[in-house]
Amino acid sequence: xxxxxxxxxxxxxVRGLEKHFPVTAGLLKRQVGAVRAVDGVSFDxxxxxxxxxxxxSGCGKTTTGRLITRLIEPTGGKIAFExxxxxxxxxGRMRPLRRDIQMIFQDPYSSxxxxxxxxxxxxxxxxxxxxxxxxxxxxxxxxxxxxxGLNPEHYNRYPHEFSGGQRQxxxxxxxxxxxxxxxxADEPVSALDVSIQAQVVNLLEDLQNELDLxxxxxAHDLSVVRHISDRVAVMYLGKIxxxxxxxxxxxTPMHPYTNALLxxxxxxxxxxxxxxxxxxxxGDVPSPLNPPPACRFHTRCWKAQEICRTVEPPLTALAPxxxxxxxxxxxxxxxxxxxxxSAPADGQEKEPGTASxxx
Amino acid sequence: MTAPLDVSGDxxxxxxxxxxxxxxxxxxxxRSLGQIAWTRLKRDKVAMxxxxxxxxxxxxxxxxxxxxxxFGHPPNEFHQEMIDTLTMQPKGGTGISxxxxxxxxxxxxxxxxxxxxxxxxxxxxxxxxxxxxSVVIGSIMGVVAGYFGGWVDALISRLMDVFLAxxxxxxxxxxxxxxxxxxxxxxxKGDTLRxxxxxxxxxxxxxxxxxxxxxxxxLSLREREFVDAARSIGARGPYILFREILPNLIAPIxxxxxxxxxxxxxxxxxxxFLGVGIQPPTATWGGMLAAAVKYYTVPHFMFFPGMxxxxxxxxxxxxxxxxxxxxxxxxxx
Numbered sequence: 001x002x003x004x005x006x007x008x009x010x011x012x013x014v015r016g017l018e019k020h021f022p023v024t025a026g027l028l029k030r031q032v033g034a035v036r037a038v039d040g041v042s043f044d045x046x047x048x049x050x051x052x053x054x055x056x057s058g059c060g061k062t063t064t065g066r067l068i069t070r071l072i073e074p075t076g077g078k079i080a081f082e083x084x085x086x087x088x089x090x091x092g093r094m095r096p097l098r099r100d101i102q103m104i105f106q107d108p109y110s111s112x113x114x115x116x117x118x119x120x121x122x123x124x125x126x127x128x129x130x131x132x133x134x135x136x137x138x139x140x141x142x143x144x145x146x147x148x149g150l151n152p153e154h155y156n157r158y159p160h161e162f163s164g165g166q167r168q169x170x171x172x173x174x175x176x177x178x179x180x181x182x183x184x185a186d187e188p189v190s191a192l193d194v195s196i197q198a199q200v201v202n203l204l205e206d207l208q209n210e211l212d213l214x215x216x217x218x219a220h221d222l223s224v225v226r227h228i229s230d231r232v233a234v235m236y237l238g239k240i241x242x243x244x245x246x247x248x249x250x251x252t253p254m255h256p257y258t259n260a261l262l263x264x265x266x267x268x269x270x271x272x273x274x275x276x277x278x279x280x281x282x283g284d285v286p287s288p289l290n291p292p293p294a295c296r297f298h299t300r301c302w303k304a305q306e307i308c309r310t311v312e313p314p315l316t317a318l319a320p321x322x323x324x325x326x327x328x329x330x331x332x333x334x335x336x337x338x339x340x341x342s343a344p345a346d347g348q349e350k351e352p353g354t355a356s357x358x359x
Numbered sequence: 360m361t362a363p364l365d366v367s368g369d370x371x372x373x374x375x376x377x378x379x380x381x382x383x384x385x386x387x388x389x390r391s392l393g394q395i396a397w398t399r400l401k402r403d404k405v406a407m408x409x410x411x412x413x414x415x416x417x418x419x420x421x422x423x424x425x426x427x428x429x430f431g432h433p434p435n436e437f438h439q440e441m442i443d444t445l446t447m448q449p450k451g452g453t454g455i456s457x458x459x460x461x462x463x464x465x466x467x468x469x470x471x472x473x474x475x476x477x478x479x480x481x482x483x484x485x486x487x488x489x490x491x492x493s494v495v496i497g498s499i500m501g502v503v504a505g506y507f508g509g510w511v512d513a514l515i516s517r518l519m520d521v522f523l524a525x526x527x528x529x530x531x532x533x534x535x536x537x538x539x540x541x542x543x544x545x546x547x548k549g550d551t552l553r554x555x556x557x558x559x560x561x562x563x564x565x566x567x568x569x570x571x572x573x574x575x576x577x578l579s580l581r582e583r584e585f586v587d588a589a590r591s592i593g594a595r596g597p598y599i600l601f602r603e604i605l606p607n608l609i610a611p612i613x614x615x616x617x618x619x620x621x622x623x624x625x626x627x628x629x630x631x632f633l634g635v636g637i638q639p640p641t642a643t644w645g646g647m648l649a650a651a652v653k654y655y656t657v658p659h660f661m662f663f664p665g666m667x668x669x670x671x672x673x674x675x676x677x678x679x680x681x682x683x684x685x686x687x688x689x690x691x692x
Contacts, residue, residue, distance in 0.1 A: 069591050095593040103591045111584035114392060115606035125592040158391055174588065 009083060010044035011214050012068065012182055017041045017077035019063050023289065036288050037063040039238035040077070042315070045182070050208065050215040052229030052246070054222060054261070058285060060238040061218045062106070065184045068216065069103045070094055081182070099129060102180035106187035108167035112159040118145070118170055119155040125177040144173045147210075148203060165196035172203065176211070185217045189224060201228055222265050226250055231321075234258045237288055237296040240315060244322040254318060254329035257297050295327065303328045392686075396610075399685040406681020412674035420479040430460055431473035435640050438468035448657055461663045465654045474642035475667050481636075481643045482671065485557045486623040492562025493623075494616045497569030502608065504570070505577025506600055516574070519567035528633075531560045535635045553637045560635075561626050569615050576611050580604050610686040617679035621672040628668050644668050 018041075020034035038060040045051045053061050066072050068079060070086065079087045086097060105111035112121055122141045126133060133140040142152035148169045159167055168188065175183055188204065189197040201224060207213060219225050225232055226246060233243040234257065242255040253259050260279040281300045286292050292299050298308035307327050315325040318332055400406055419426055427434065443450050448465050455462040461471035504515035538545075538556065545552060580586070581604065589603050630636045631645025639646060644664040651661035 066587075071587050071590055091595075098591060098593040101591075103588070105584040105588055107584055111588050113585040113603055113607070117391075124589065124594070128589075128592050128594050128598065160392065161390070171588070174592070178592065 011047045011082060012045040012216070013078075013080040013083075014044070014064075014068065015042045015078040015080075017064065017067055017079060018075045019060075019067055019072065020075045033289055036238050036291055038067060039288075039291070041235070041238070041240055042077075043233055043240065043243060045214055045216060047181070047214055048208075048212060049230040050217055050228055052225035052232040053216060053218045053235060054220060054225050054232060055235035056220060056261075056285060058288065059235045060288070061220075061235055062186055064235070065103065065186045065216065065218050069098075069101055069184055071103075095129075099125075099178040100181045102175040102178060102183050104168075104172055104175050104183060104185040104188045107191050108164050108171055109191070111171050112167055114159055117156050117158055118150075118162075121159070121170060122173045122177055125174060129178060131178070141173075141177070144176055145170075147176065147207070148173045163196075164192050165199060168192060168196075168200055169203065172200075172207070176207065179211070180213070182214045182216070185215055187219055188217065190219065190221060197224065204228065222261060234261065237285060237291050239296060239325065240323075241297065241326070242322075242324045243315070244319075244324075248319065248322050252322075252331040254322065254324040254331050255297075255326045256301050256303055256328075256330065259330060295325070297326075392610075396685040400681060403681040403685065405677050406685070409674045409677030409679075409681065412670065413678055416479055416671055416674065417483060419476055420483045423473075423476045423480050426476055427470075427473040431476070432458075432470040434473040434477045434642050435469065438463055438470065440468070442466065442468045448654075455659070462659050464650075464660060465657050471660065471663050474647060475644070475663050477642040478644040478647060478664060479667065479671070481554070481631075481641070482624050482627055482645075482668075485554060485561065485627045485636075486620050488554075488558040489562035489565070489623045489627070490616055490619045492558060493565040493569055493619060494612060496563070497566035498573050498608070498612055500566065501570040501573025501575075502577050502600065502604070505574040506581055506604065508578075508581075512574070515570070519570055522564055522567045525564060527560070527564050531630060531635050532633065534560070550637055550641050557627055557630060557636055560630070561623050565619065565623070569612070569619065572611060572615055573608060576608055577604060580607050614679060614683045614686060617675060617682050621675035621679070624668065624671050624675070 017038055019038040020036050022031045023033040023035060024030060025032045041064055043051065053064060055061050063072070067074050070089070074087055077087065078085060081097065081101060086094065089097070119138060119141050122144055123137045126137045126140060138155065142155060145152045145154065150166060150169050150173065159170065162170065185204065189200050192200060204215065205228060208215060215228070217225060217228055229246050231243065232246050232249045233240050234255065235241070236257050242249065242253065242258045249258065250262065253262055260281050263277065263279040283300055286296070286299055294310050294312045295308040298304040301308065305327070313325045313327045315323045317323050318329055432438065442448070442463070442465070449463045449468065461475060463469060463471060500515050504512040535556065538552070547555065586599055586603055589599050627636060628645035628648065631643045632649045634649065636645055637643045644667055647664040648661060651664070654660050
């Protein structure tokens with residue numbers, strides 16, 4: 001699906017996207033700095049694929065998602081949807097486009113208005129966008145409810161009468177109402193019980209096949225991302241450090257940070273657990289208020305050299321479709337410093353992660 | 360931030376959950392948060408008792424002429440035949456009888472029962488109108504400050520501080536003095552003018568209390584994901600404000616309105632006591648208390664209007680507390 005991403009026009013194209021949240025102080029609200037939540041992110045998403053966006057808390061994944069859906073205003077960079085620049089499009093001109101770009105929210109408890117019935121919630125997109133439905137809004141809503149595996153009879157019930165998984169299905173039903181082309185799923189399952197996560201992930205996959213959807217799935221759970229994604233982008237402190245096809249990324253991760261992340265995925269088999277060396281990163285993620293210069297990972301990287309502190313490694317394709325931003329990538333033939341502690345390189349020990357999304 | 364409004368009172372929880380598990384064999388009727396709050400309120404005996412007294416008081420006030428017609432005499436009718444001309448006190452100490460349920464006033468012998476009933480009219484009317492004024496101003500200011508934030512919020516918040524720091528009692532006393540000078544030139548006069556004045560003083564200076572609460576609630580609601588969800592499907596500002604946020608504010612507005620009423624009853628009584636309120640001969644509870652101070656030898660004169668204030672305030676507070684527990688179960692206890 002993604003073998004020739006450059007030949008087809010990408011559905012979504014993001015270039016050098018930036019979002020800096022100003023930090024103000026004092027009576028006059030003088031700007032004293034900025035949280036560089038997203039700091040130069042570029043990627044393409046082609047029609048029908050699923051791009052997974054992973055990274056730890058605070059790395060800017062969610063901000064990226066909210067920038068693409070234009071819930072917040074980008075500071076810099078460019079977002080193009082179907083070739084059209086939507087970066088700074090006014091809310092009025094954006095409105096018709098919102099049918100095509102929809103978002104699934106993280107918290108199924110906070111994303112549904114407790115005062116509205118399911119019918120009102122799922123029907124709101126029709127009303128707001130003024131869409132005429134053939135047999136009335138109610139019928140259309142009930143069809144969508146059925147599509148996401150909910151009882152259409154539940155039309156008149158309130159969100160508090162549903163479980164977390166059911167509520168997330170209601171949220172998904174709302175995003176589907178407008179028949180979008182692109183869905184940004186912001187941690188779609190992280191608030192759910194593990195037993196429910198698989199159901200919702202499978203629902204998302206079924207819907208993709210059925211409705212020809214394109215996903216950007218934001219998650220911190222590597223197993224979920226592995227299960228659902230075609231390509232995966234790893235973010236660290238507002239930047240993409242590695243982006244590759246799922247298989248390449250999980251089997252031959254090149255960036256040290258990706259290696260560290262993958263080594264932290266639990267193996268549900270105590271016998272094989274000892275086969276793998278767990279890479280423990282030292283310290284915390286540095287503050288995005290004052291990110292480290294050059295390579296942002298150098299403060300925690302065991303391979304860091306002088307060049308990592310002075311020259312920022314560009315995101316370059318080291319293998320076909322495999323982009324890495326690192327001076328000393330692993331699993332790379334031309335690696336100048338091949339003496340790296342070879343962490344989980346072979347990939348066979350990460351096999352269990354494919355079985356099901358287990359966090 | 361999980362499930363801030365996920366009401367799951369133990370009792371109600373079992374039934375709807377069980378239905379949702381099944382394939383919906385029987386007709387599924389969703390229960391709104393309002394309906395759940397109502398069932399919860401109905402179980403609260405104390406709150407329902409308070410509500411009963413409140414309803415009783417309102418009916419008595421509205422139908423005061425009828426009630427007084429049955430059980431008493433017109434409120435401003437003198438009954439000097441009931442007064443001992445030597446001591447100017449009611450004959451037999453209080454004058455309580457089947458004819459005069461609460462006895463009579465000293466000196467003029469007016470029927471205390473009918474004066475208390477008519478006093479309820481003024482008290483409740485002023486308290487309700489003043490509360491309405493506070494709630495309307497406070498809600499609008501609070502929602503606007505909380506939703507728009509930024510300099511709008513800063514401006515409104517400072518305005519609230521100014522209002523809260525205002526020396527209200529001094530202002531009220533001087534306003535009445537000034538108005539008294541010009542009363543003959545005004546279009547509205549007498550009791551109507553005084554009632555409007557009381558409503559203005561009490562209502563217009565109390566809005567920051569409710570305004571702050573609503574502002575805080577709006578601030579937290581604005582950050583909820585359903586607001587983002589509405590924006591991501593292209594909802595405009597007014598839609599988000601009125602359809603998404605406002606329905607969630609009805610509960611706090613109701614609760615604080617109910618709790619504001621008794622404090623306004625007290626405030627009205629205090630102002631009438633000080634002579635700022637309705638002028639005699641119109642009966643008010645505060646005015647009666649003020650008059651009764653001079654006649655401490657006839658304690659029933661002070662007892663009945665005092666009890667009326669006490670019962671009204673207590674009933675509204677009990678009802679308001681119950682309402683809060685029913686509408687917002689997390690805040691209770």
